[in-house]
Amino acid sequence: MFKRKNKRKPAATYREVFTKGDWATKLSFVVMGASQLKHKQWAKGLAFLLIEVGFFVWLIHTGISELSLFTSLGPIKAKKVVFDNAQGIYITKLPSNSVVILLFGVLALIILAALIGLYIFNLRSTRNLYVADRDHETIETNKQELKSLFDTRLHATLMTIPIILIVAFTVLPTMYMISMAFTNYNREHAIAFSWTGFQAFGQVLSGDLAGTFFPVLGWTLLWAVMATATTFFFGVLLAMLIESKGIRFKGFWRTLFIIVYAVPQFVSLLLMAQFLDLQGPLNNLLLSWGWIDHAINFIGASANPWVARATVIVVNMWIGIPVSMLVSTAIIQNLPQDQIEAARMDGAGPLQVFRHITFPQILFVMAPSLIQQFIGNINNFNVIYLLTGGYPMNNNYNGAGDTDLLVTWLYNLTFGQLQRYNASAVLGILIFIISAVFSLLAYRRTNAFKEG
Amino acid sequence: MKSYHERQRVSLISRYVLLIFLALVWLFPIVWIVLASFSYNDTGFISTIWPEQFTIQNYVGILTNSQFPFLYWIRNTLVVSLVSMVLSTFVTISVAYSLSRLRFKFRKPFLQIALVLGMFPGFMSMIALYYILKSFNMLNLAGLTMVYIGGAGLGFYIAKGFFDTIPIAIDEAAVMDGATKWQSFIHVGLPLSRPMIVYTALTTFMAPWVDFIFSGIILSSSGNPKDYTIAYGLYNMLHSAKGASTTYFAQFIAGCVIIAIPITIIFVIMQKFYVNGITQGADKG
């Protein structure tokens, strides 16, 4: 790496490269790879050339039409039912399929952006060659170039496939989702839809969904704080209990607790919902012991909202404490003992040691992962979806219940009765903004945002 | 006044009592689930702690059910999770190693972009993923495997944290000896990160066993239950038709218990690596 840096000459401007370069250099501005081929960097040159050829084949073949369709999301907006006399049946002339048009439009934009990036890379490489020629430097041979892929440019080798995968399976879908928020893709426009700007944002923030959005947002944040704090705090306590002096078979105890986390959630939570039902085993047990007079409606459709919310947090503790216990165990084992010893010598009780030394230290080490947990809890789909399904019902909400988080509401809007795809895309963007703001604030405060 | 030892003993006993009590509370629902899988049930709901009638018919039923081919599901999931395990681990470790040990211009932007991408909820992307796979005619187990592998490039945080803890001097020594970076990756980096590789492999192996949402979106349109994975197959048992949740409920629990056993065992093995990964990543923070 240092070698390459030293070799770099004061850059020539592209104007200079173009006016003073030889024919191959000039050609490189139009035909990628020309200069590299002339300098016998076969692999690089051919790769550039083939990619450019491939790009233009794609552009002419489908690219142009994809991009032009993207602007309108398809020309035919309404279906037409016609009678087919030959067969004696009705045929539907279908509208444009905007979902596919949108997807391939976004893909075309990504391809375009990738090619522009590659073109700049090509220019830069051409300039390097030009500068090397001008100053009579040695030029890397084809073989050296390839070899460097396993040495100074190892990162390129290792990262190429992952980046392609990330672009295909994360970037493209995310950009697709973002663009969906600016359309009227919903039940009434299920096949063909159009661009409508910020209309869907209006529906969520001030329209018919606003009365649901803000209360659900409030509960989502409260939930995320409570869920993160309770599992963390009690996880630390449990870890300290197991790690405390005199307890034997520590590994065994840890395993007992971790079993709960290991059982797949769609099993444990689905059955937990039955366990807590109005007529479920827990109520029956409490009734038969005489601890309660009436069955408690923990999470049913007509439960008290705050009872249900508290229940959800408690059940989440059941699942979450074992994990946080495991994590804090490792930290406790690695805590510097000298401070604790010193405090003990000064006569501090175990409670004081915990409050002033152990807990702050654990908190310090855990801070970054706590922020991640907080973000994870904002998007904690499983616990709500499988346990309560959003219940109890709330007749002031639209498509959500009292325990619904933004993310489960988003799911309902997409896959439930309402089919408001654009509104749920807006929710997705808003969830992102909220997560980003919170993690930025938190990272700043914990000063852990050094490298991302 | 009691002696120091006596107080110690009281404290230890009370701590044991507390621990046993907590363990009982935690395990109680799990035991109940296992009991439920052995109870005769034809109403789709369990209202008792102790089964009224024990039976192993639920297990016989799930293993021989012709509409819900459980054994095919296990086979499919095993194939998907093994392929995904090998390739995802490769992807994750490559990315984590590059980001931690190599220095290149795109490194910092990549870390930031990855952080941003991770904050978008995944549901909306499912519609896009569906059509991407469809355009490659891959709405099948292979496509599902691709989705799992596709997510691996962003799951590098814990592994990167682990690599960050390995002193850079080890790499430098290797380079001094004339090793290329590739050689130091293969001969120094990978052997050192064995616990991390095991951890990553086990996590990616488990994912297909518990994911019922992505698998549902991608596999459901084939209409052939022999092509399902275990999580979607089981989930589908209860949701395939009106009245199905009653008819197949008991078999559903039995099936769940069967797959929960291996996952639990893997998880118990994995906890050691899990803790190492997290704390070493967090230490660096």
Add this chain to the structure above:
Amino acid sequence: MKLWKKVIMGSASLVAITLLAACGSGSSSSDSSTKSSTATKISGDVTLWVDTAQVPSYKKLVASFEKKYPDVNVKLTQSPNGSSNAKTDVGKDPAKAADVFQVPNDQLGQMAEAGYINPLSPDAEKEVKADNIDMAATAMTWKDKMYGYPWAQQANILYYNKSKLSADDVKSWDSLTAKGVIGLDFTVPYNVYPVFLTAGTKLYGDDGETLDGSTVASDEGVAAMKWFAQQKANKGVMQTSNALNQLKAGKVGAIIDGPWDATNIKNLLGDNFAVTTLPTLTINGEQKQMQAFIGVMAFAVNSHTATKNQKAAQTLAAWVTNKAGQTELYKSQGQIPVNKEALDASDVKADPVAVAVDKQSAVSTLMPKMPQMATVWNDAAALTNGAYTGSIKAADYMTQLQKFQDAISKK
């Protein structure tokens, strides 16, 4: 392998025999089947989605179909999430959905509006009208065109435990809940919304297709809300999401459920099994026969199906819903037919469940096909549940009903 083949062949010939019998006896049906047999040129590839449990039954029907139309190749699979989710399953990607699939009639309007399904040809329409009861034909019609081939009817009925309640007890809600306990889920609009209809309100007008024809925000609507509120204090009413379990345990003596659970309930109650129409309710001091939503199951043809396969798809949909098809589904799955002749068969006439559904249908309301039904299902649950639990105060009934009515009447 051999055995398997034998079974298929055997069942195919069995169906063929029933068909022959049907042709011999029927007048109008023989007419129609000769007509379809003249069109021998039908060919193509067709995929068919049915509920998981019904796959074996349809295998037989498809076999007979392929025998009759050897040039048509049918691929039969289970639908992803069941016929009640047809709207979302097909909507996810209509091009990938089956050419012919099952759908309940309340989803037909929305699917037709979205362009997911094709109307029936005038000839097919005539056949459906001639062969099936009028109610079924109405259920398939949306904006003057028919969009599905009906094959079964569903309506909630009352199942009860003979050892706990007598046939007289269950005639009215009041005596039922005085003598025993009924289990009901007030959060499932399919079960409880019909109380509004019972009270005399309209949902989308008399025809179920008038957007501003709902009259739920009215005195009758308030009376229904009051009825819900009264049930909270009624000792004979249990709010439960697992009525079957309560019925088995003997904690409730009666439940309201659809015909799809009949087999399960028969197994639970054994000799104590009894079934009848829904009881009468006292609303505003008057005894009124409790209504249910009538659902008619249909087979619809995907509009994304290639034109060359359209005719084959329509023919298949007609075939699996003809008299023989409906009879087969009744015999193997207990699906209550809508075909006039199939309904007249002696075993249907003797089946208490079928009789109860048929009787209940006569006094009930057909589920509207409006695309806005999605909003009804979505919003009604909170409304009925709110009235039942008391979270909606009596003073707010009218405002809440008005809010609901406005929401469901939006274009």
